[in-house]
Amino acid sequence: MTSAAAAILLVAAGHSAYAFGDETDTESSNPSGPGGGAHDQDLVAYASHSRITVRQVRGSGGTGKKGNLAPVDSSWEPPACWYEPVFTPEQLKAFVDRTDGSGDVGIHESWYGKSLWTDHYQDGKPGHNFDDAYSTADGYKDYNIGKGGYFWRSVAPDPSAPASWDCGRIMFWQAPGRIPDVPHAPTAKTLAEFAYDKIRVPDTEIELKPAAKSTVNLPTWVWLDKGTFQEVTVRAELPHTGLWAETTAKPVSLHLDPGTPDAETSPASGECEINADGSIGTPYAEGSAARNPPCGITYLRASGGAPYSLKASVTWQITWKGSGGSGDTLPSGTFETTQDMNVQEIQSVNR
Template identity: 55%
Template sequence: MRKQPRAAALLTIASLSVTLLTPSAAFAWGTDPGEGTTPPAEDSAQGTANGPELGAEVTRTRIVVTQSGSGTAKPSAGGLTAVDPNWNPPACWYEPLATPQQLKDATEHMNKGDLFSVNFGRRWGKDLLVDAFDKGDATFTDTPTKNYNVGRKGMFWRAVARKDRANDPEILDCSKNLFWQKAGTVPDDPNAPTAQVLAAYAYDKIRVPDTEVELKPQGTSTVNLPTWIWLDKTVFKDVTVRAELPNTPLYAVTTAKPVALHLEPGTEDAKTFPASGDCPVNEDGSIGTPYAKGASGEDPPCGIAYLRATGGEPYQLKASVTWEISWKGTGDAKGGLPNGTFETTQDINVQEIQSINR
């Protein structure tokens, strides 16, 4: 059995969050570049390795995401809540982290007391990094190297955890120390990144427009008079998020398609149309039907009839759209993910028309 590196004992879960969130001057890459931003290409790295800005947290990823569709049109767009409460996306995976020159320069710039997170439970000082990646001491890594592999094509990889799983014991499954991987290849490991891993990551980045439904009558409804509700087809279009992992061939495109609107009147003194409160999406992408003059005596295909007037406080009409999620990616891989919902609330005032008999 390989002995563990000195001064590099596995941390307990209780102390793991301290390592991830509040490291001392640590050297590590992976800065969550944000939508539409591409990290430096492998050959462009010049070894800029000063300070903890190079990535103190191992919960920050290099995955690049870009979104298109209706969710980009409104600044008030929000994320989805998975319908399946048991959905468990991957807690961790491995990613390319540093070129040989980047690792060499980072090590040379380290000061006494600086630590480098080589995985979730181990943080090495300069001496250990030199032993493992400059001198090639096999005690400290599965892939020892000489002179940091400068001149070879490839990158050093490290595990990354989802931010919402930073204290989850499952992330310790990604237990490899910083290791070498040849260019254009992916590790042969159960926790290696895949198109499906990227699709699940993209799921969290989906942003959809607020579910602010159109109402007729607007402003104030009337007791027993149906309120027609609809959503315009030009607003609710498919939303796509592309996630790709630089320095690998991996990508995934995750698509959210609106498939239903659910209404909750905010009071038991109401009747929904249809009775289930579920309004399906029409063939043209719209939901419900706009009110047409002369239709006041008809039941709307999507709507609500309030049976009691509001008494000072408006009813809270909740409207949630269900989005069907699918993905496709590298090597013609494809599949589905749990449907997601996005809900908004609107104030509804209801009046009662008084009649006088003489």
């Protein structure tokens, strides 16, 4: 454009843009990153903002520490981008009139200047999609007012991700009650995978005997009470689409890493499976000090001046179900914690 009042800004990867919508900010925003807030009856949100609402519907309701899961399959990644409904035709017109045109039409594309918006969305002039083919986007007459439906816009949880450029269409209209037939349109699986990162599981606070200090060559018993770990389910919904998914994490095993090669685990793999009642291992009973526990560690050398770092990680099996009878599995996740283990030698006196 020749006027400074009408400019297209392509936002480079790693730089957060902003956009405008009409939904309420929810748990879907990344609390450690850019957020959004109400302003002049519009929601000002960054490109990483999604309108997917997420709430926990079962499990992990305690007040202790909680954390997010790390996928066991390190190559697995959730969707980098997708499209969501943002404006009704009437809301889009009101936004353009009220702001004189200043906001995002895509993850990496912002329009500044009212004529950019009115040319395309009011006067029917074609625009350009910044997709692989640099395709042409047909224009609209008077914002499609009276036709219902929504204008959809691309969203990326992390706009710096290279794959977020795959959603290169500028904001487009979709008839009511339908999901757009375009690549990267949202599905129930999209919501399930988005919810994966929102699952919060309890800290792995294992029970130990002896609790504070172990002795060389004597087993340390490890167990988790059956009430400590329960399934955790989060529900994700995308407004105005009918799409929803519930993602469930179920604890299936506890892995022990003694923090030193001078130790033996029981079982030898260090993988303690969850019992039928939901517990792990067996609580220590008086007189069992010399027995080999079903879940435990035997240290073979004293820790000396610095304690060993015992790592305990619970593996959580992930499944999901969603709208339209859909459902499947996702990669299992782990949550790991560490604690200091002081190991002493048995002192004896020879006469």
